[in-house]
Amino acid sequence: MCTYVTEKAEMFGSAKGPQGWFKVDMANVYFDHPFHAPLDHSLNIDFVNEANGSPTRVAVEISAESARRLIEKIQAALEAGEASHSIPPEPVKA
Amino acid sequence: MPYNGMIAENVMIPGDGGDEIECYYARPLGSGPFPGVVLIHHMPGWDEWTFEVVRRLAHHGYAAITPHLYHRYNTTGSYDDAAARGRAEGGMVDSQVMGDVGGCMTYLRNQVYANGKVGVIGFCSGGRHVVLAGSQLEGVDAAVDCWGGGVIPTERFGISPQRPVAPIDLTEQINAPLLGIFGNEDTMPPPEDVDKQEEALKRFGKSYEFHRYDGAGHAFFCWDRPSYRQDQAVDAWGKIFAFYERYLSTADVPEGATVS
Numbered sequence: 584m585c586t587y588v589t590e591k592a593e594m595f596g597s598a599k600g601p602q603g604w605f606k607v608d609m610a611n612v613y614f615d616h617p618f619h620a621p622l623d624h625s626l627n628i629d630f631v632n633e634a635n636g637s638p639t640r641v642a643v644e645i646s647a648e649s650a651r652r653l654i655e656k657i658q659a660a661l662e663a664g665e666a667s668h669s670i671p672p673e674p675v676k677a
Numbered sequence: 678m679p680y681n682g683m684i685a686e687n688v689m690i691p692g693d694g695g696d697e698i699e700c701y702y703a704r705p706l707g708s709g710p711f712p713g714v715v716l717i718h719h720m721p722g723w724d725e726w727t728f729e730v731v732r733r734l735a736h737h738g739y740a741a742i743t744p745h746l747y748h749r750y751n752t753t754g755s756y757d758d759a760a761a762r763g764r765a766e767g768g769m770v771d772s773q774v775m776g777d778v779g780g781c782m783t784y785l786r787n788q789v790y791a792n793g794k795v796g797v798i799g800f801c802s803g804g805r806h807v808v809l810a811g812s813q814l815e816g817v818d819a820a821v822d823c824w825g826g827g828v829i830p831t832e833r834f835g836i837s838p839q840r841p842v843a844p845i846d847l848t849e850q851i852n853a854p855l856l857g858i859f860g861n862e863d864t865m866p867p868p869e870d871v872d873k874q875e876e877a878l879k880r881f882g883k884s885y886e887f888h889r890y891d892g893a894g895h896a897f898f899c900w901d902r903p904s905y906r907q908d909q910a911v912d913a914w915g916k917i918f919a920f921y922e923r924y925l926s927t928a929d930v931p932e933g934a935t936v937s
Contacts, residue, residue, distance in 0.1 A: 587720070587768030588833050611765045616721050616801075616896070618757040623895070623904045629761050638752045640761055 589613045598630040598641040607641075609633045617644040626650035682706035683735045685728075690784045692744060693776020699751070700781060701728055702742040703735035710792035712818075712925035713785030715778050716743040717799035717806045719896070720768075722760030723747070726901050734798075737918055739925070740785055744777040770839045774806050779814055786816070794818045794925040797853075798917070799825060801896060804857075805844055808874075811855055812847035819924035820853040821917055824895055826865035828874050834865070848877040854884040856920045858913045860893030860906070888916050 590612040598607045607630045617625035625644040632639070645653070665672055685703035692698035701723070705711055714734050718727045723745050734741035745751065746769050751759035763769060782795045796819035799807035804825020811820040827834045828844040836843060855878065859871050866874070871889065878885045890897065890909040897906040898913070 587764050587839075589764055591765075609765075611761070613764065616719070618721050618724065618760070621903065623902060629765065631765070633765075638750075638758055638762060640758060642757075642761065 587613075588615070594630065600639045600641050602639065605637065605639055606632050614647065620644035620646075622646055680707075681736065683732065685732050685735065688742075690742075690744075690780055692748075692780040693773045696749070698748045698777055698780070699745045700742050700784075701731055701745070702740075703731045704740035704788075704790070705735055705738055707790070709740075709790030710927065711738060711740045711790055712792050712794040712796065712921070712927075713740045713742070713782070713788075714796045714798055714921070714925075715781040715785070716741060717774070717778060717797060717803035717810070718743055718746060719799075719801035719803050720760075720764075721757070722763070723756040726899055730800075730898075739796075739921070740788065740791065742781045742785060744781050746774055746777060767837065767839050769802065769806075771806070771809060771842070775809060775813055778806070778810050782814070782816055792925075792927045794927065796820065796921055796925050799823060800898070801826065804828075808844040808851070808855070809842075809847065811853040812844065812850040815852070817853035819856070819921055820851075821856045821858070821920065823858045823898065823913075824860060824863055824866065825857075826863075826870075826895075828866065829870045831865075845874060845877055848874075848883065849881045851878070851881070851883050854920075854924055855886075856917065857885065857887040858916070859887065859889045860895060860897045860909070861889050861891050862894035865895060886916075886920070888913060 592610045594607045594610050596607050597604050609631050611629040614626050626647055627644045630641040683703055683705050688700050688702045689697045690700055716731055731741045731743050747759040747763040750762040785791055785795050797807050797810050797817055798821040800823045804822040805827045807820050807822045808828050811817050830836055830843045861868050875887055893906040893909040894904055896902055896904045898910045899905055
């Protein structure tokens with residue numbers, strides 16, 4: 584499909600791009616045609632800083648299966664990391 | 678011995694609102710006269726496949742140009758970065774696309790080697806823009822819609838500030854012969870939407886021909902993607918060139934054009 588359907592997630596953190604580290608305040612997530620990955624459709628994520636209007640982004644294009652596997656591993660890493668550091672889980676703000 | 682020659686390069690031309698926009702332009706060498714074609718690129722933006730299609734059209738005797746519809750987002754020189762920014766801000770604005778396409782049509786007609794005929798061809802979101810161009814722009818002599826999704830709004834790709842009018846609602850205003858190329862395994866547009874598009878064209882007595890291919894889905898012309906379907910793509914390209922021959926040629930044989 585070809586749509587502009589984009590899920591936007593507010594971010595707090597940093598990403599490393601071609602010019603080095605930069606602050607990230609948004610992740611643009613969409614499942615659509617990739618630019619580079621050899622897939623008809625891919626799960627695409629652009630980590631950006633929208634507040635300063637910079638065009639810099641860290642982009643990934645992965646298969647739907649890879650994305651679901653990543654979701655599991657993100658959850659697993661959070662649970663294991665927070666437990667081992669005795670950090671209470673942070674609720675996701677609506 | 679036939680001569681095959683072309684020039685292909687980036688040019689800056691006035692687009693929507695008089696903005697200078699970057700375009701990729703390929704034309705046969707020689708004095709012509711040559712018909713013109715504006716290629717409206719797909720949603721991922723400018724890429725190597727799009728440039729190759731522009732050169733293919735030139736190889737077949739057309740002065741072909743594609744406006745970079747994400748040009749105004751292009752601050753890094755990277756076309757995929759520009760497309761990503763455009764997508765994040767809600768996608769291409771229909772009125773701006775029509776302005777850019779109109780600017781390209783004017784540019785083609787202004788060339789000394791032009792035969793005065795201009796067609797449009799669009800892929801994916803560009804196919805939807807072709808339907809809009811055929812309805813909203815004057816001077817489209819032939820329109821080719823390749824798997825344009827969203828001609829009929831869907832829940833996820835519907836009316837928005839960037840896309841305030843559904844192309845299907847403009848069917849009565851279509852003023853160009855229309856060729857449609859669709860894969861029957863496509864989901865955007867699905868076959869039932871193509872059926873509705875065809876019903877509307879029949880209802881308003883429009884000049885059209887649709888070619889719908891089994892075993893093919895979205896973007897089946899793209900030889901750089903898993904979606905490529907060789908048999909169907911070769912056949913469909915033949916339909917396109919026959920359609921353009923019918924509506925874009927003049928009595929003069931273009932000098933420098935290839936003979937296939």
